[in-house]
Amino acid sequence: MVAMLKNDKHNETDFSVKTGTNKPNTFALRNLAAVAAMLALVIVGILAMRADGIKVIRKDTFYSGYEGAEIVRSAQSYEEVESAVKEILGEGKTEGQSKPQGEKNPVQTGVSQTVTNSTKNESFDRLYEGYQYIVAVEKQTGSEIGENALYTASADVVSVQNSVDADIVKRDGDYLYIVTTGKNSETGSMTEQIKIVKSVPAEEMHGVSTVTLSVNEIAGAFRECIEIYVKDNILIAILAKKDFETEGETTAIFFDVSNPEFPVKIREHTQNGKYLFSSMNGNGFCLVTDKQITANKLVPEFDVNGTKTSLSAEEIFISVKDPEASYIFITVTDISAFEKPVGRLAILGSGKQLYCSESAITATREFASVEPDENGLYPSFTELYRFNISGASVSLAGSYVVEGSVSGGVSVNGETGYLTVVTVLSDSCNLCIFDENMGFVSGLVKIFPHKNIDDIRFIGENGYLSSGDETLIVDLSSAKSPKVAGTIQSKLFTGSLYEISESELLEINMNSDSTVKFRLFDVSNPGNPTVASEYTLESDCYTLSSLDVRSIMIVEREGIFAIPVVMNDKEKGTEISAYAVFDVSDGEIALAGICRHDESYVSDAAVRAAYNNSAIYTVSGKKIVAFSIGSFEKISDCKIR
Numbered sequence: 001m002v003a004m005l006k007n008d009k010h011n012e013t014d015f016s017v018k019t020g021t022n023k024p025n026t027f028a029l030r031n032l033a034a035v036a037a038m039l040a041l042v043i044v045g046i047l048a049m050r051a052d053g054i055k056v057i058r059k060d061t062f063y064s065g066y067e068g069a070e071i072v073r074s075a076q077s078y079e080e081v082e083s084a085v086k087e088i089l090g091e092g093k094t095e096g097q098s099k100p101q102g103e104k105n106p107v108q109t110g111v112s113q114t115v116t117n118s119t120k121n122e123s124f125d126r127l128y129e130g131y132q133y134i135v136a137v138e139k140q141t142g143s144e145i146g147e148n149a150l151y152t153a154s155a156d157v158v159s160v161q162n163s164v165d166a167d168i169v170k171r172d173g174d175y176l177y178i179v180t181t182g183k184n185s186e187t188g189s190m191t192e193q194i195k196i197v198k199s200v201p202a203e204e205m206h207g208v209s210t211v212t213l214s215v216n217e218i219a220g221a222f223r224e225c226i227e228i229y230v231k232d233n234i235l236i237a238i239l240a241k242k243d244f245e246t247e248g249e250t251t252a253i254f255f256d257v258s259n260p261e262f263p264v265k266i267r268e269h270t271q272n273g274k275y276l277f278s279s280m281n282g283n284g285f286c287l288v289t290d291k292q293i294t295a296n297k298l299v300p301e302f303d304v305n306g307t308k309t310s311l312s313a314e315e316i317f318i319s320v321k322d323p324e325a326s327y328i329f330i331t332v333t334d335i336s337a338f339e340k341p342v343g344r345l346a347i348l349g350s351g352k353q354l355y356c357s358e359s360a361i362t363a364t365r366e367f368a369s370v371e372p373d374e375n376g377l378y379p380s381f382t383e384l385y386r387f388n389i390s391g392a393s394v395s396l397a398g399s400y401v402v403e404g405s406v407s408g409g410v411s412v413n414g415e416t417g418y419l420t421v422v423t424v425l426s427d428s429c430n431l432c433i434f435d436e437n438m439g440f441v442s443g444l445v446k447i448f449p450h451k452n453i454d455d456i457r458f459i460g461e462n463g464y465l466s467s468g469d470e471t472l473i474v475d476l477s478s479a480k481s482p483k484v485a486g487t488i489q490s491k492l493f494t495g496s497l498y499e500i501s502e503s504e505l506l507e508i509n510m511n512s513d514s515t516v517k518f519r520l521f522d523v524s525n526p527g528n529p530t531v532a533s534e535y536t537l538e539s540d541c542y543t544l545s546s547l548d549v550r551s552i553m554i555v556e557r558e559g560i561f562a563i564p565v566v567m568n569d570k571e572k573g574t575e576i577s578a579y580a581v582f583d584v585s586d587g588e589i590a591l592a593g594i595c596r597h598d599e600s601y602v603s604d605a606a607v608r609a610a611y612n613n614s615a616i617y618t619v620s621g622k623k624i625v626a627f628s629i630g631s632f633e634k635i636s637d638c639k640i641r
Helices: 061-067 078-088 117-140
Strands: 047-050 053-056 072-074 149-151 157-160 169-172 175-183 190-198 206-216 222-231 234-242 249-256 264-272 274-281 284-294 301-304 307-310 316-319 326-334 343-348 353-356 360-368 380-390 393-403 405-412 419-424 429-434 440-447 455-459 462-467 470-475 483-489 496-501 504-510 516-522 530-536 553-555 560-569 574-583 590-598 608-612 615-619 623-628 634-639
Touching (some): 078 316, 169 608, 175 615, 206 634, 264 326, 284 380, 353 405, 360 405, 380 405, 380 419, 440 483, 574 615
Parallel strands (some): 316 343
Antiparallel strands (some): 301 307, 360 380, 516 530, 553 560, 560 574, 574 590, 623 634
C-alpha cells in the first residue's frame, strides 16, 4: 500500500490525518504508481535492430563525445566537496584545493577510448550550456530560496516497488499494525501512535498495545509517522519532521515486537533531509532523504541513539558540472545485526527524479542539447546513475547517458538485476536494458512512431505503452532480445493496471462521476490480447475521488479483489463506507459481496483492507471491522481510537 498526502490541519477524529481524506468525497491520495520489476530505456535514434541485438549504424559525434565524459566521481577530500558546491553556485573554486588523486570513472559506455579529453570536455560543456540556461530561467521566475539555504533542489518523482512495502497499515501473522493519532492524557496534545491489534481469531479481535512515537506540543512543528514496516519481529516507524525550518530531517524508530503486547524500542536513527522514500531489501532497510546544502551544514550526517556520524569525503559522490546544490542521502541498516556499521552514501546534485527497486536506486536528470538535430529540434538527454544495495552496503554501480526523456520510470528486475527504461523522442520512443553495472544489454528503437505516450506499465514479463486509443505490448521475457508482441485497442488503458495472475491484468478506471469501470485482460498470448470481462459499478456505489494503489486488496489464491467504496442509503439519507469485493476466479468480473464498514460515516472512511485466515479486515482511523469471506457478514469490530 502507499502512504497518502497529509492535511496540514490535524483533527484527532478524522482519519484524513493519515489518508488525506476529507468529506464529502475527496480523497487526496498520493499517487505513487507501483513500478514492477521490468522496464526499458531509450538510446537515441542512433541504433537499429538485428536478430541478435542492436547494431550501431550511425554515430553522432556530439553524443558519443559526451558518452565518454565523466558523469559522476567520488570525492577525495572535503575541500573538493566545498569546491564543487562553490563552482555549482558560480562562486569559483576554493583556493588551495587539493587535487584529487586517482579519479574514478564509473561510466559504463562501451565507447571507444580514442575520444580525447578535450573532445569530452568540449562536448560536456556544450551540453550543459543548455541546461544551465533552463536553471537560470527557473531561478528568475521566482522560486523562493530559504534564508539559510544556498540553493534548493529536490527529487520530484519517486516510484517504489518492493517485496516488503511500507504503509500506514501492516499485517504480520495474527496482528495488524495501524498508524493513528491520540491524545496525551496529561497535556491533551496530539500524539503519533501505532495501535497493535490481535486479529486472529476474528471473533476475538482486540487491541494488545499502543506504541507512542512522538508528542507534538509546539504549534507548527511536529513529527508525523508517514510509513511503517514490519519484518522478522522488527517494527520500523518513519517520522518526518514538519516545521518552518529550511532543513528537514527524517527519523526511523525500530521496535522489537517479538512480543506484540510489549513492544521494546531498540534504535532511533535520524538523518538530514526531507523524506523521499524507503525500502526493504532482505534485511537491509534503506532510507533516502533530500538534504539541502546550507551555510552551516555542508556535509550530510546521521544520528543513531544519540551518536552523530558525518560522512567522509570518500562517501560523497559529485555529479560533474551539476547546477544543483543538494544531496540525495542514502543509508542502509541491517535489521538482523544492528551492531554492523550503517551503510551510507550521498550524491551531490545527482538528479531531479529518483526510482527505487528492491536492490537498486536510480537517479535521473534530463537536460537539452544546445545544438539542433537535422530537423532543427533541440534533443533532450537523460543521465542515469545506478546505486546497488546489498545487505547493509550501498555503492555506485555505474552511469549512462541516453537521448530522450525518461517515461514511466526506471525498473530493476529483482531476479536478474537488469534495469529497463523507456525514453521518449520527438517522433517515437526507445527501450533499453542494462546489466547490474549499467552495461548496455539490448533494446528496441523507434517503436510506437508518431505517438504521444500517455502511460507505461511494466507487469510480469511485459511492458505496456499506452497512447490514446492504443496500447503496445513489449515482450521482455528475454532481456537480450526484447520484442514488440502485440497491441490492445483501448481508449481507457491509461488507468491503473494490476496483476491478477500471470496471464490476467485488471484495469481500474474512474469515470468523471466517480463511478468505476473494471476490465479484465487476458494476456496469456501477448501477441493476441483480449478483453475477457468488463464491469461498471452502479451509480449509487462510487469510489473516492482518487484511488491509492495500496487501498486495493488483491488475493490471488482466492481469485478476488476489493476496493473502498461509498454507498448511498437513500432511505436514511446517509452514506455507507464499505469495501466492494469482486470474484475473478472464472475469468469473469462479478460482484461477490459488500463489506459494510460504517453504516453512517462522517469523515472516517475505510481506506485499507487485509485478508487473513478466511476473513477480510477493513480499516479506518477509528476502528477495524472483520467480515466472513463467504457471507461478507460482520464478525467483530475493534476500536483503535
